Amino acid sequence: MARFGDVIIAAEHEGKEKHVPQIKAPEKVAAGEAFHVQIIVGEEVHHPNTIEHHIKWIQLFAKSEGDVVKHVATFDLGPTYADPRVTVSVMLEQSATLYALEYCNIHGVWDNSVDVAVE
Numbered sequence: 001m002a003r004f005g006d007v008i009i010a011a012e013h014e015g016k017e018k019h020v021p022q023i024k025a026p027e028k029v030a031a032g033e034a035f036h037v038q039i040i041v042g043e044e045v046h047h048p049n050t051i052e053h054h055i056k057w058i059q060l061f062a063k064s065e066g067d068v069v070k071h072v073a074t075f076d077l078g079p080t081y082a083d084p085r086v087t088v089s090v091m092l093e094q095s096a097t098l099y100a101l102e103y104c105n106i107h108g109v110w111d112n113s114v115d116v117a118v119e
């Protein structure tokens, strides 16, 4: 049986157009204290942003050990004016891995992750 994970494209397949979402988050945070997470697609090389070819959405999920993955935020972007750099305020009670997904209407779904430790 095919799984959704099968269609997520690995970072090593990245070409000249950059699709892997870069996640900017602190390595360590305090429990219950809000911090900012920024997700950027095309940080160094801007991705095209036309009706024909653009970043359609960016999603953020979090998973702590022993818990199920939880949705944090979805950003639904339009072409032309939306810059695929989004920021969300996040609070954690325990250490978690943050997973970002992004969808390019031509090149598919890409992912990345970072660990955030709660002290």
Ligand SMILES: [Fe+2]
Residues within 6 Å of the ligand: 017, 019, 047, 053, 054, 104, 105, 106, 107
């Ligand atoms: Fe693309």
